[in-house]
Amino acid sequence: MNEDLQKIIDHENESWSHIFRKKLINDKQNPKKFSSYWDEKYYKELTDYVNFLFSKYHYSNLLEEGSGSGRSSILLNSSIDKTLLDISQDALEYAKHISRKFNIENVKFVVGDIFQLPFKEQTFDFIWSIGVIEHYNILDIQDVFKEAIRVTKPNGMIAFGVPNFYSGPILKAWTLKYMPKSVQGYRLGTENFYKEKVLKNALVDVAKKEGRNIEYLEARYFGNPLPVESPIWMINSIGKMLEVLFPKNKFIMMIFCKFKK
Numbered sequence: 011m012n013e014d015l016q017k018i019i020d021h022e023n024e025s026w027s028h029i030f031r032k033k034l035i036n037d038k039q040n041p042k043k044f045s046s047y048w049d050e051k052y053y054k055e056l057t058d059y060v061n062f063l064f065s066k067y068h069y070s071n072l073l074e075e076g077s078g079s080g081r082s083s084i085l086l087n088s089s090i091d092k093t094l095l096d097i098s099q100d101a102l103e104y105a106k107h108i109s110r111k112f113n114i115e116n117v118k119f120v121v122g123d124i125f126q127l128p129f130k131e132q133t134f135d136f137i138w139s140i141g142v143i144e145h146y147n148i149l150d151i152q153d154v155f156k157e158a159i160r161v162t163k164p165n166g167m168i169a170f171g172v173p174n175f176y177s178g179p180i181l182k183a184w185t186l187k188y189m190p191k192s193v194q195g196y197r198l199g200t201e202n203f204y205k206e207k208v209l210k211n212a213l214v215d216v217a218k219k220e221g222r223n224i225e226y227l228e229a230r231y232f233g234n235p236l237p238v239e240s241p242i243w244m245i246n247s248i249g250k251m252l253e254v255l256f257p258k259n260k261f262i263m264m265i266f267c268k269f270k271k
Contacts, residue, residue, distance in 0.1 A: 015125075015146075015150055019097065019123070019125075022097070022145055022200070023097045023098050025199065026078065026098050026100075026101055027098040027099070027100040027101065028100075030078065030079070030098060030100040030101045030103070030104040031100045033079070033104050034100070034103060034104045034107055037104070037107060037108075037111075038107070043111060043112065045238075046238055046239070047242045047245060048233075048234055048236070048237075048238045048239075048240060048245055049238065051233075051234060051245065052232060052233040052234065052261060053081060053082065053085055055232050055233070056082055056232045056233075056262075056264075057082065057085045057086050059230065059232070060082075060086055060136075060138075060169075061086055061087050063136070063167065063266070064086070064087065064090060064135075064136065067135070067165065067167070067268075069090075069135035069136050069166070069167075070089075070090065070091060070135060071090065071091035071092070071093070071133075071134055071135050071136070072086070072090060072091070072092055072093065072134060072135065072136040072137065072138065073093045073094075073095060073127075073129070073133070073134045073136075073137045073138075073161065074092070074093070074094050074095065074137075074138055074139065074140075075095055075124045075127075075137065075138070075139040075142060075154070075158065076095070076096055076097070076124055076139050076141075076142035077094035077095060077096045077101065077102075077105055077139075078096060078101050078104075078105070078141070079101070079104055079105055079108050080092075080094040080096075080102075080105035080108060080109070080117070081105075081108050082138075082140055083117075083138075084105070084108055084109050084112055084114050084117060085112065088114060088116065090116070091116055091118075092114075092116060092117045092118065093117075093118040093120060093134070094117060094118070094119050094120065095120045095121075095122045095124070095127070096120075096121065096122075097121065097122065097123055097124075098121075099121055102119045102120075102121065105117075105119060106119060124139070124142065124154050124157065124158075125150075125153055125154060125157060126157065127157045127158075127160070127161050129161045130161070131160055131161060132161065132162065132163045132164065132166075133161045133163070134161055134162055134163060134166065135162075135163055135165075135166045135167070136166060136167050136168075136169070137158045137161065137162055137166070137167075137168045137169070138168065138169040138170060138171070139154075139169075139170050139171070140170070140171035140262065140264075141171065141172070141173060141262075142154075142170070143170055143172060143209075144172045144173060144201045144202050144203075144204060145200050145201060145202070146202075147202070148204070148208065148212055151204075151209070151212055152212050152215065152216050155168070155212065155213050155216040155217075156216050156219075156220060159216060159217060159220050159222055159269075160220070162269065164269065164270075164271050165268075165269060165270070165271040166268075166269055167266060167267060167268045167269065168213075168266075168267050168269075169264055169265065169266045169267065170209075170264070170265055171232075171262045171263065171264040171265075172204060172209070172262065172263055173201060173261070173262060173263075174231060174258070174259065174260060174261060174262055174263045175203045176258065176259050177233070177235050177259055177260055177261045177262075178234075178235050178236045178237045178240075178259075178261075179233070179236075179237050179238050179261050180198070180261070182195070182237045183195070183196050183197050183198045184197075184198050186198075187199070206229045206263060206265070209265055210227055210229070210265060213227070213265070213267055214227065217267070217269070222269050222270075223269065223270040224267060224268070224269060224270070225268040225269060225270045226266075226267075226268050227265070227266070227267050227268075228265070228266050229263055229264065229265050229266075230263075230264050230266065231257055231258055231259075231260035231261075231262065231263055231264070232260055232261060232262050232264060233260050233261025233262050234249040234250075234252075234253065234260065234261065235249060235252045235253060235256065235259045235260055235261070236248065236249040236252070
């Protein structure tokens with residue numbers, strides 16, 4: 011592993027460990043399961059679709075790389091065997107808290123590196139990450155894909171989500187990046203903007219090199235286009251209308267890659 015990549019990994023570990031330490035302290039004092047109505051709707055939309063995939067293809071287990079809170083995996087059907095991997099022990103402690111909050115028990119927590127997954131080949135039916143790969147350059151991303159493919163079963167699937175820089179929440183976070191620290195709210199940091207075609211092509215190239223045949227490759231968008239703090243009436247009226255008119259302006263872009271048997 012080169013020094014530049016190691017510096018990025020160390021930076022992400024330090025930054026997110028700090029964030030999740032604070033989240034754990036704050037969340038223990040907050041009985042609510044979701045931070046907002048927007049948040050709850052987003053997770054429902056995303057997990058409904060992934061649950062559908064698990065049912066359609068008879069999948070039974072998953073790995074979430076760079077899991078952070080792991081909420082997306084934790085909220086999936088309870089019958090799914092779930093493994094959450096993160097380089098940050100603080101992130102995993104927060105994920106454990108989230109799993110207890112939702113009374114989900116069949117979750118494994120593993121400290122590990124997405125570039126060197128501590129699992130045997132063809133271990134998982136479904137591997138995904140959300141808000142992870144955009145912190146790296148395209149060559150490093152291809153190394154992440156290579157490792158993910160290695161531990162994916164035949165007929166399995168890998169998926170990855172990146173922030174959609176044309177959505178309200180991300181545009182707000184981009185604006186806050188240039189505002190004084192006294193202005194509260196999530197702001198962008200080391201994220202890179204990658205177009206759908208670039209990420210798809212990178213994944214196809216790696217799959218070919220690894221001798222894996224792709225059954226299908228698709229992009230889907232999840233999450234209301236409006237900022238997270240938007241009132242419920244606005245999310246359910248203006249936000250819903252925007253979802254229909256501009257589906258590619260939703261919060262996150264997920265790319266799903268299904269492999270052939």
